[in-house]
Amino acid sequence: MIQLTFPDGSIREYEAGISGLDVAKSISEGLARNVLSVSFNGQTQDTGLPIETNGTIVFNTWNEDEGKSTFWHSSAHLFAEAVEALYPGVKFGIGPAIDQGFYYDIDLGEESLSLDDLPAIEKKMLELARQKNEYVRKEVSKADAIKYFEEKGDEYKLELIDGLEDGQITFYTQGGFTDLCKGPHIPNTGSIKAVKLLKVAGAYWRGDEKRKMLTRVYGISFPKQKELTQHLALLEEAKKRDHRKLGAELELFMFSDRVGAGLPIWLPKGQAIRERLQKFLKDEQEKRGYKMVTTPHIGKKELYVTSGHYAKYGEDSFQPIKTPKDNEEFLLKPMNCPHHCEIFNNRPHSYKELPIRIAEFGTVYRYEQSGELHGLSRVRGFTQDDAHIFCTRDQLKEEFLNVLDLTKVVLDKMGFYEFTAQISLRDPATPEKYLGSTENWDAAEQAIIDATEEVGLKTVTEIGEAAFYGPKLDFMIKDAIGRSWQLGTIQVDYNLPERFELEYIGSDNQSHRPVMIHRAPFGSMERFMSILIEHTAGKFPLWLTPEQFVVIPVSEVFNDYGQSVVNELAKKDITGKVDFRNETIGKKIREAEMQKIPIMLIIGEKEQEEKAVSVRMQGKGDIGSMTLGEFVEFFEVEKEKGE
RNA sequence: GCCGGCAUAGCUCAGUUGGCCAGAGCAGCUGAUUUGUAAUCAGCGGGUCGGGGGUUCGAAUCCCUCUGCCGGCUCCA
Numbered sequence: 038m039i040q041l042t043f044p045d046g047s048i049r050e051y052e053a054g055i056s057g058l059d060v061a062k063s064i065s066e067g068l069a070r071n072v073l074s075v076s077f078n079g080q081t082q083d084t085g086l087p088i089e090t091n092g093t094i095v096f097n098t099w100n101e102d103e104g105k106s107t108f109w110h111s112s113a114h115l116f117a118e119a120v121e122a123l124y125p126g127v128k129f130g131i132g133p134a135i136d137q138g139f140y141y142d143i144d145l146g147e148e149s150l151s152l153d154d155l156p157a158i159e160k161k162m163l164e165l166a167r168q169k170n171e172y173v174r175k176e177v178s179k180a181d182a183i184k185y186f187e188e189k190g191d192e193y194k195l196e197l198i199d200g201l202e203d204g205q206i207t208f209y210t211q212g213g214f215t216d217l218c219k220g221p222h223i224p225n226t227g228s229i230k231a232v233k234l235l236k237v238a239g240a241y242w243r244g245d246e247k248r249k250m251l252t253r254v255y256g257i258s259f260p261k262q263k264e265l266t267q268h269l270a271l272l273e274e275a276k277k278r279d280h281r282k283l284g285a286e287l288e289l290f291m292f293s294d295r296v297g298a299g300l301p302i303w304l305p306k307g308q309a310i311r312e313r314l315q316k317f318l319k320d321e322q323e324k325r326g327y328k329m330v331t332t333p334h335i336g337k338k339e340l341y342v343t344s345g346h347y348a349k350y351g352e353d354s355f356q357p358i359k360t361p362k363d364n365e366e367f368l369l370k371p372m373n374c375p376h377h378c379e380i381f382n383n384r385p386h387s388y389k390e391l392p393i394r395i396a397e398f399g400t401v402y403r404y405e406q407s408g409e410l411h412g413l414s415r416v417r418g419f420t421q422d423d424a425h426i427f428c429t430r431d432q433l434k435e436e437f438l439n440v441l442d443l444t445k446v447v448l449d450k451m452g453f454y455e456f457t458a459q460i461s462l463r464d465p466a467t468p469e470k471y472l473g474s475t476e477n478w479d480a481a482e483q484a485i486i487d488a489t490e491e492v493g494l495k496t497v498t499e500i501g502e503a504a505f506y507g508p509k510l511d512f513m514i515k516d517a518i519g520r521s522w523q524l525g526t527i528q529v530d531y532n533l534p535e536r537f538e539l540e541y542i543g544s545d546n547q548s549h550r551p552v553m554i555h556r557a558p559f560g561s562m563e564r565f566m567s568i569l570i571e572h573t574a575g576k577f578p579l580w581l582t583p584e585q586f587v588v589i590p591v592s593e594v595f596n597d598y599g600q601s602v603v604n605e606l607a608k609k610d611i612t613g614k615v616d617f618r619n620e621t622i623g624k625k626i627r628e629a630e631m632q633k634i635p636i637m638l639i640i641g642e643k644e645q646e647e648k649a650v651s652v653r654m655q656g657k658g659d660i661g662s663m664t665l666g667e668f669v670e671f672f673e674v675e676k677e678k679g680e
Numbered sequence: 681g682c683c684g685g686c687a688u689a690g691c692u693c694a695g696u697u698g699g700c701c702a703g704a705g706c707a708g709c710u711g712a713u714u715u716g717u718a719a720u721c722a723g724c725g726g727g728u729c730g731g732g733g734g735u736u737c738g739a740a741u742c743c744c745u746c747u748g749c750c751g752g753c754u755c756c757a
Contacts, residue, residue: 140752151685152751238752239683246754250683253752285691294730294748346757353755372757406681406755407748415756504757528757555757592714619714627718641716651717659717 042093051088058084058224061096071098073228074107074221081107083174083221099260109134111172111211111223112162112232112258113141118214119161120254124148128191129216130242130251138257142240144193150252155234158254162232169227170212174220179203182217193242193251231265232258235272274518280570281412287575287632289566290413299410299417301563309583311562315398318422318558321446325439327394327424332376334400338366343536344375345472349505355404373399374530374555377425378537381551386541391551392428392436398562399423413567420562426554427539430480433529433552437488440527440556444512447525447558451569452578455515457495459523460485462508464501472506477531481552482508484529506532512558516572524568525558575633576655579676586613587634588650589625591641593617598645602638602665609669613638630655636672 038050041060051060057075061068061084074081076095077088081103088094097104113132120127120143130142143150177185179198185208186194194217198206209218211226223229233256240253259265276282284290289307296302303311319329338357341347350371357366370376377395386393400420409415428436448456462482463471471478485508489496503509509528513521530553533539540548559565569577579585586606588599599615606613613636616625622639629637638650644662651662652671663671 149684236751237684240753241682244754246682250753252683255752292748298748344757350757354757374757401757403757408681408683408753409755410749506757589717591716594714621713621715621720622717623715624719625717630718637717639717643716653717 039088040091041088042091044093044095053089054087056085056087057082057094057096060088060094068096068098072096073098073104073223076103081221083172084224085174086221106134107221107223108228108260109139109258110221111226112229112256113139114172114209114211114214114216114218114222115162115165115226115229115258116141116158116232116234116254116256117143117216118165118212119158121214122165123158123161128189128193130193130240131197132216135255138235138255140240140253140255142193142242142251142253144249144251150237150254152237155237155254159232159234162229165212166226166229166232168212169225171225172220172222173210174222175208175210177206177208179206182206182208185215186217228260229258230260231262232256233265233269271518275520275571278518278571278574279412280414280567283570283575284413289570297417298407299405299415301413301416301418306583307566310577310581311566313581314559314562314565315422317450318447319396321443322394322396322424325394325443326392327396330377330380330395330397332370332373332380332397332399334370334402335367336370336376338368340375340379341368341371344372344378344533345506345536346371346375353404355402369402370399371401371403373397373401373421373423374425374533374553375537377423378533378539378553381427381539382537386427386551388429388541388543388549391541392426392432394424394426396422396424413563416563419564422557422559422562422565424556426556427534427541427551428554429541429543429549430552433481433484433554434488434491436554437484437527437529438492440554441488441492441494444525444527444556444558448512448514452572453514453516453524456524457497457513458489459502459511459513460489460496460498460508461502461504461511462498462500463503467501470505471503473532473535478508481529481531485510485527504528506530514568516568517574520571522568523560524565525560526556528555529553530555576635577633579635579672582633582635584613584632584634585611585672586636586638587625587629588613588615588638588640589622589629590615590617591622591639593619595640595642595645599640602640602650605665606669609672611669611672626653635675638668 039053040048040050042048057077058069058072061072072084074097075084076097078092081097097107099105099108110133113134117129117132124145127146127148128144130144132139132141179201182198183195186198197217206217207219208215209220209222234254235257236255238253239250242248242251257268259268284307287306288304289310290304291302292300293302335358338347341351354371355369357368359366380395381393398420400418402418405415405417410417426436463478489510507528507530509526511526512524514524515521534550534553539551541551543549588602590596590599596615596617603613603615618625626637633655635655637653639653640650644650647664649662649664650668651659652668653659
């Protein structure tokens with residue numbers, strides 16, 4: 038007999054060799070029907086596999102991430118089966134589950150796939166799913182595995198097998214399709230009730246741009262049709278919120294082919310928001326001892342040779358600008374930090390001055406590959422809400438906490454209440470990728486870990502994601518429709534102080550090297566705006582929105598009163614304008630609604646007599662009439678709500 | 681950069697297998713209308729069919745090339 042511990046802590050006894058499915062059955066029929074895979078001692082496996090020893094067992098159903106992942110992985114196999122049935126002779130790369138669904142890479146040979154071909158594959162998948170074919174696991178020897186795929190002529194699977202150890206190779210077969218796969222899989226195809234293939238795209242074999250481009254098909258599947266419908270509705274919603282669409286509609290920013298790809302141009306309304314964001318951050322930073330600076334947009338090439346960026350990125354950057362006579366070379370600045378290091382170097386520093394916090398909304402230029410450009414979230418010219426903190430090693434943790442606090446204030450203000458922090462550490466296996474001593478790296482990584490623990494931040498740790506000069510902490514936020522984005526970043530750097538020979542005089546009258554922290558709570562104004570637009574769907578909170586209200590007179594007779602309302606409100610720092618156009622009020626309201634102006638003030642004879650306004654809120658409709666004084670109070674309350 | 685797709689008026693889109701002066705709605709302009717909570721009516725103007733080259737008696741439509749955009753891949757100091 039073996040003892041199995043369940044998630045609730047209870048323990049039950051079973052015969053050794055019992056399958057996960059039978060354990061589930063012993064609990065309830067419903068569970069047995071819904072279990073997709075089991076996690077035994079933290080290892081996910083098929084429900085049909087025997088359990089031989091004592092341990093903990095977790096049942097993964099659709100409600101668990103593990104369950105979804107198993108379900109989607111099995112769906113990828115079903116997809117491959119359908120593709121093979123419709124396109125005989127194709128070869129397969131890999132087909133994993135991802136966050137939202139699955140994909141499979143296919144070598145179609147002479148064939149090609151377009152979006153129009155997908156419905157036929159979906160249909161085939163559902164047809165095969167209804168056969169309720171079991172996913173049958175089989176352990177095979179390496180020799181047999183090679184033999185199978187040699188006969189099939191699938192060099193991709195052979196290459197995968199090449200990297201596996203004999204004795205650890207398994208095949209899974211469902212219906213007429215067999216795949217190299219370590220599993221686990223759901224019991225049978227019958228639970229896959231709804232399928233949608235979403236995208237066709239190219240993907241390099243093994244992510245290597247020198248190797249063959251395969252056709253990747255992305256899809257998602259569900260145990261219920263209703264869930265697919267909901268998912269598609271969510272995708273629809275995301276499309277509506279697309280910042281590129283809203284940015285154009287609300288006239289926040291634009292691009293111009295003549296100016297160049299990836300070079301955003303901020304229009305007056307976008308700029309108004311941008312300035313309010315910057316003012317907010319500047320005020321918060323001033324409270325925390327930051328000093329603003331301005332540095333030029335270009336710098337001598339040697340500056341970046343010194344910083345190490347030239348060696349690392351020089352080839353892939355905008356190339357140097359040359360002066361006409363002396364042939365000096367200048368680079369568009371890709372970063373602000375070398376300039377800020379020179380500010381630190383401007384004069385000697387005592388330990389008593391530290392930490393020194395230098396902030397700049399610094400516009401930088403980076404050559405992003407043409408295929409990378411995407412709205413405001415990936416551009417070639419952008420403004421970082423940058424700052425560099427120069428401190429002693431002993432101050433590192435406290436400064437880190439200070440930055441964490443600032444970041445939290447910023448996220449709260451913006452309405453991002455759900456976030457995690459990702460700690461990116463170096464990969465000890467590839468030390469050649471990193472600059473600086475092991476000792477310094479250890480200390481920096483420890484400072485980040487300690488600080489996040491001290492404030493009880495929810496964190497995930499990623500090995501190998503560190504920057505080349507130091508470990509970092511990135512904030513991952515969840516937006517209003519549940520998507521994750523990476524926002525601000527905090528990075529510890531021992532490297533630049535070394536390269537720029539930064540020094541301060543300690544209490545011992547000796548020279549010491551300061552530590553540097555790079556940080557940007559927004560990340561960049563451009564990227565942050567893109568996320569904010571999609572998070573709010575263009576309905577910015579009152580304190581941020583470029584036009585807080587519009588006055589709509591019912592006829593031009595009341596234009597003068599309308600202007601006096603605007604003037605009165607301007608005194609209270611409430612900004613808006615009168616819509617003087619000769620249009621019906623229905624039309625003016627419609628346009629204000631579509632422009633997402635939060636407040637419409639309709640005025641006519643009654644309002645003029647009573648020094649009042651009739652208030653309509655965007656998306657909510659008419660909320661009644663109030664005097665101007667009452668409106669100012671109402672506005673302040675609404676503004677607080679939005680914060 | 682790579683693979684695939686797309687590019688018609690300011691915007692959203694029609695334009696059948698190459699064939700008369702390339703269309704619609706919205707926006708714009710002019711005029712009428714003076715409006716009470718999501719589109720008032722009428723008239724008018726507007727397009728080198730993304731740029732360049734080619735095939736053809738004839739190209740928005742077919743081919744090449746450049747630019748830009750979209751979906752991915754790779755990359756992201």
